[in-house]
Amino acid sequence: MQVNEFMAMVESLIVQCQAPAHARSLVEGFINGIHRGIFSGSGTEFMQYRPYHQGDELKHLDWKLYARVGEKQIRLYREETNCHCWFVLDMSSSMSYRNNTSKVSKFEYACLYIACLGWLSIKQGDSIGLIAYNEKVNAFVEPGSRRDTLETIVLALLKLTPAGQANHPTMFSTLQEHIGNRGKLSVLSDMLDFDDTLLGCFKHLTVLHHDVELLQVLDPYEQDFPFKGGQQFVDIETGQIIETAALEVKDLYQLRMSEHLKKLQDTAIQSQLHYKLMLSDQPIAQYLMAKGDLS
Amino acid sequence: MTFANPIFLAGLLLNLVPIAIHILGKTTGKPIPFTTVKIIPVEQPKAKEKNFHLHRRLLLLSRILFISLLSILFAGPKKVSSYETSEIKAEVFAYIDNSISVQMLSPEQIEAQVRSQLPEQLKEASIQYFVALPDSEELELVSSIGDVEFQPYEINHGKRIAKFAEYHYPNKILISDFQRSDWENVELPQEINSVQIKPTAGSFNVGILKAELIHEHNQGTSNSVKALLYNSSLQKQEVRVSVDFQGQVFSKDIELRPSQSQNIFFKDLPEGRGEVEIIVDAEDQLSFDNSMLFLIEPIQSHKILILSEGTEKQLKNLYLTRALQAIRIDRMSCEVEVASIHALSDLDLDAFDILCINASLVKLSTADKEKLKTFQQNQTKSTILIMNESFEAAMEIFQLPSLGLNFNGIATYPPGQSTLVSPNWQGPKETLEVNQLDLFYVDFYRYGQLKTNNSNQIHFMLENQFPLVIQINGEKASMLILNTSLDTAWSELGRSNTLVPLFQNALQRWLDPNLIEKQTSKWLKPFDKPHFKLESNRNAAYNYTRKESKLIFINPKISKTLSEQGPLQQHLDYSIIRLLMYILVALLPMMLYLEIKN
Numbered sequence: 001m002q003v004n005e006f007m008a009m010v011e012s013l014i015v016q017c018q019a020p021a022h023a024r025s026l027v028e029g030f031i032n033g034i035h036r037g038i039f040s041g042s043g044t045e046f047m048q049y050r051p052y053h054q055g056d057e058l059k060h061l062d063w064k065l066y067a068r069v070g071e072k073q074i075r076l077y078r079e080e081t082n083c084h085c086w087f088v089l090d091m092s093s094s095m096s097y098r099n100n101t102s103k104v105s106k107f108e109y110a111c112l113y114i115a116c117l118g119w120l121s122i123k124q125g126d127s128i129g130l131i132a133y134n135e136k137v138n139a140f141v142e143p144g145s146r147r148d149t150l151e152t153i154v155l156a157l158l159k160l161t162p163a164g165q166a167n168h169p170t171m172f173s174t175l176q177e178h179i180g181n182r183g184k185l186s187v188l189s190d191m192l193d194f195d196d197t198l199l200g201c202f203k204h205l206t207v208l209h210h211d212v213e214l215l216q217v218l219d220p221y222e223q224d225f226p227f228k229g230g231q232q233f234v235d236i237e238t239g240q241i242i243e244t245a246a247l248e249v250k251d252l253y254q255l256r257m258s259e260h261l262k263k264l265q266d267t268a269i270q271s272q273l274h275y276k277l278m279l280s281d282q283p284i285a286q287y288l289m290a291k292g293d294l295s
Numbered sequence: 296m297t298f299a300n301p302i303f304l305a306g307l308l309l310n311l312v313p314i315a316i317h318i319l320g321k322t323t324g325k326p327i328p329f330t331t332v333k334i335i336p337v338e339q340p341k342a343k344e345k346n347f348h349l350h351r352r353l354l355l356l357s358r359i360l361f362i363s364l365l366s367i368l369f370a371g372p373k374k375v376s377s378y379e380t381s382e383i384k385a386e387v388f389a390y391i392d393n394s395i396s397v398q399m400l401s402p403e404q405i406e407a408q409v410r411s412q413l414p415e416q417l418k419e420a421s422i423q424y425f426v427a428l429p430d431s432e433e434l435e436l437v438s439s440i441g442d443v444e445f446q447p448y449e450i451n452h453g454k455r456i457a458k459f460a461e462y463h464y465p466n467k468i469l470i471s472d473f474q475r476s477d478w479e480n481v482e483l484p485q486e487i488n489s490v491q492i493k494p495t496a497g498s499f500n501v502g503i504l505k506a507e508l509i510h511e512h513n514q515g516t517s518n519s520v521k522a523l524l525y526n527s528s529l530q531k532q533e534v535r536v537s538v539d540f541q542g543q544v545f546s547k548d549i550e551l552r553p554s555q556s557q558n559i560f561f562k563d564l565p566e567g568r569g570e571v572e573i574i575v576d577a578e579d580q581l582s583f584d585n586s587m588l589f590l591i592e593p594i595q596s597h598k599i600l601i602l603s604e605g606t607e608k609q610l611k612n613l614y615l616t617r618a619l620q621a622i623r624i625d626r627m628s629c630e631v632e633v634a635s636i637h638a639l640s641d642l643d644l645d646a647f648d649i650l651c652i653n654a655s656l657v658k659l660s661t662a663d664k665e666k667l668k669t670f671q672q673n674q675t676k677s678t679i680l681i682m683n684e685s686f687e688a689a690m691e692i693f694q695l696p697s698l699g700l701n702f703n704g705i706a707t708y709p710p711g712q713s714t715l716v717s718p719n720w721q722g723p724k725e726t727l728e729v730n731q732l733d734l735f736y737v738d739f740y741r742y743g744q745l746k747t748n749n750s751n752q753i754h755f756m757l758e759n760q761f762p763l764v765i766q767i768n769g770e771k772a773s774m775l776i777l778n779t780s781l782d783t784a785w786s787e788l789g790r791s792n793t794l795v796p797l798f799q800n801a802l803q804r805w806l807d808p809n810l811i812e813k814q815t816s817k818w819l820k821p822f823d824k825p826h827f828k829l830e831s832n833r834n835a836a837y838n839y840t841r842k843e844s845k846l847i848f849i850n851p852k853i854s855k856t857l858s859e860q861g862p863l864q865q866h867l868d869y870s871i872i873r874l875l876m877y878i879l880v881a882l883l884p885m886m887l888y889l890e891i892k893n
Contacts, residue, residue: 094330097328097329097330190330192330192331192333219330221329222329222330222331225335227327231327232325232326232327233326233327233328233329233332233335234326234327234328234329234332235329235330235332235333236328236329236330237330238332240332240333241326242332242335242337243337243339244335244336244337244338244339245338245339248338249335249336249337249338252336253331253334253335253336256334256336257331257334260334
């Protein structure tokens with residue numbers, strides 16, 4: 001698929017869901033956006049006065065006030081900043097799973113979600129960046145707030161193919177190098193191998209005032225297990241083969257799966273991480289709109 | 296059932312392949328790639344469940360069906376008569392030359408000669424005879440020589456022998472006298488032995504091979520009888536042939552040449568209904584039937600007079616062809632005369648049954664008008680009146696109200712969308728859709744009831760200026776009035792085909808109702824399309840002769856042809872093939888679906 005076609009599809013999706021382009025948090029940044037910075041600077045919205053100290057730039061001195069009251073006061077403005085939104089995409093081979101009836105794999109679904117949310121973020125002046133990884137980081141795009149950045153990200157996504165297993169520490173080291181100060185982190189993965197250690201790492205990021213959102217992308221078959229009869233299953237990542245009577249073990253499987261999801265969700269809440277489950281057969285607009293409601 | 300190409304049945308062995316695939320194939324099917332294998336609980340599938348995969352069973356079934364159907368289709372299933380399977384128990388099969396010359400011997404003599412030449416072990420064997428048909432290459436099967444129909448025609452025995460040679464029967468022989476020279480060109484296959492019939496002293500036969508009764512309707516009627524006599528002996532024979540019809544006997548003496556057939560005609564038999572007997576007298580030299588009976592049906596003859604304007608020569612050209620075409624009704628014969636309307640005073644109208652006038656009537660003299668009126672008042676006469684003036688003129692001349700007749704039919708030609716309007720209508724204004732009238736004669740007429748006022752002062756016309764046909768029915772005769780006053784082109788009606796159905800309509804009233812009842816429905820519909828079929832060749836119409844002939848064989852014993860019962864005819868059984876094709880077509884999508892699903 002060409003970038004242009006993909007972008008056209010993304011835009012049509014945006015139009016469908018008409019998601020309001022609001023960011024959710026206050027972050028520090030340099031580019032003017034609608035996020036309100038907590039530091040005063042060269043913004044346009046007046047915040048407060050403070051007494052003039054020697055060395056302050058005279059251009060910030062409120063001469064009218066000085067003429068009226070006789071006090072030298074410096075005008076402080078609330079600076080509007082943009083936000084660094086990082087998309088962290090798991091591209092292990094398990095993300096390539098797609099059931100017979102589904103149109104897209106989990107990976108494609110995640111890519112589409114990134115493109116849509118990226119488009120929205122660019123629209124409101126935020127910067128977006130990408131880290132896609134399996135054993136190593138396969139795609140890295142520095143945050144940028146121009147449309148070019150989105151196209152770079154989309155181009156990178158289109159070239160990626162899920163393979164191998166996910167090496168989370170490698171991703172974290174890369175992330176920590178570049179993530180800088182406050183920002184927003186959207187982690188898209190099936191999170192089948194997420195453990196407490198990994199979630200602890202993400203918790204560490206929240207301590208550093210990062211807004212971490214865990215987006216678990218699952219195929220409906222992974223949740224429902226709608227198989228019948230004696231079947232052989234081969235693990236996409238490990239190649240492990242098991243044979244089982246699918247219909248008989250269906251209930252047990254669903255129980256295990258729901259336990260896994262519950263555990264993940266509980267841990268995320270405890271760690272002050274935002275958690276959301278996305279099924280790849282659901283309209284993507286549904287999740288984008290839910291995101292809009294959050295702000 | 297047999298097969299045209301049984302070798303293709305070997306294709307059924309290919310069914311082993313899908314069976315092997317089914318048996319050896321993994322019971323659990325292809326491994327399914329999945330992600331959460333770690334948390335899938337392992338439970339051994341039940342043995343029963345392992346084997347039970349409905350779609351796999353269906354797939355196997357559909358594969359087997361597919362291969363089997365294709366094999367059978369390629370093999371070409373054939374029908375086989377019951378004859379081959381059970382009934383024939385004969386030990387000798389003979390192809391008998393059924394030319395006339397073989398009849399010089401009686402059936403018993405032929406059989407005796409055949410048996411004398413058979414080998415010892417077959418002398419008492421039963422014999423089945425195959426004979427050639429004159430108009431088909433099929434062979435006919437008969438069980439005794441007495442049932443053999445001997446043919447006067449030249450038959451190409453070479454082709455029939457070749458066909459006979461293809462039959463898989465033991466002890467095949469050929470019976471013939473080998474008198475014809477063309478036997479020299481026939482190659483006799485090795486497996487067929489020839490048996491020659493030889494004439495004995497004084498063996499000969501004379502008789503009627505067939506006879507035909509011929510009705511010729513060509514400007515008159517004649518009944519003729521044509522008989523085909525044959526002489527199968529080796530010497531000349533003098534015979535007397537007599538035809539007895541209605542008490543009159545017509546005789547002819549002829550000399551029949553040896554081994555030849557000869558036609559004899561008895562022409563101009565009197566008209567009427569009755570039996571015709573043909574008798575051949577050959578001084579006790581006959582061993583076959585020598586007489587036969589026919590039933591001659593009466594032929595109706597009518598005289599038609601066509602009156603129009605113009606010279607007689609012009610009128611002949613204009614009308615005669617169409618008139619002759621019109622009389623193509625079975626057993627109906629007509630003499631047609633054409634005359635100028637101006638010569639009406641010199642004509643004797645009583646000599647004619649049907650009068651067709653296509654001329655202006657208003658200019659006629661009073662005497663002529665009276666003559667026409669008198670003709671029409673005869674309840675057994677019919678008039679076809681094609682007027683160039685108003686309908687009221689006809690009313691005046693023929694005094695229609697005084698005849699006590701009602702207008703009981705109107706029609707247009709050609710039938711079409713038009714409204715009938717009557718300007719002089721005294722009652723409430725109404726128009727009649729011609730198309731809504733009675734549709735009994737769909738092809739030509741559309742009849743309907745038409746009311747008139749008390750004074751009968753009506754004038755009809757059609758909005759689209761099509762001619763209006765009004766039929767007035769008398770006790771036996773009818774009067775057809777075609778009002779064409781609005782269209783001068785209709786004065787040349789004689790050239791158009793419209794005249795034909797008008798004549799036929801007039802003629803059909805003369806048909807004997809007793810005869811009509813015996814005939815098919817065709818008789819009741821003289822406007823049936825076959826009668827309308829017009830010949831483009833005028834001469835053909837002039838010389839048109841209708842023949843009714845009946846073919847009667849001397850030995851009318853019915854023997855079944857091979858196509859009905861024959862043992863050797865194997866036809867591709869298209870009913871089975873069609874059924875197989877249907878199943879195959881229905882099977883294909885199911886098989887494709889299962890293949891994809893698998």
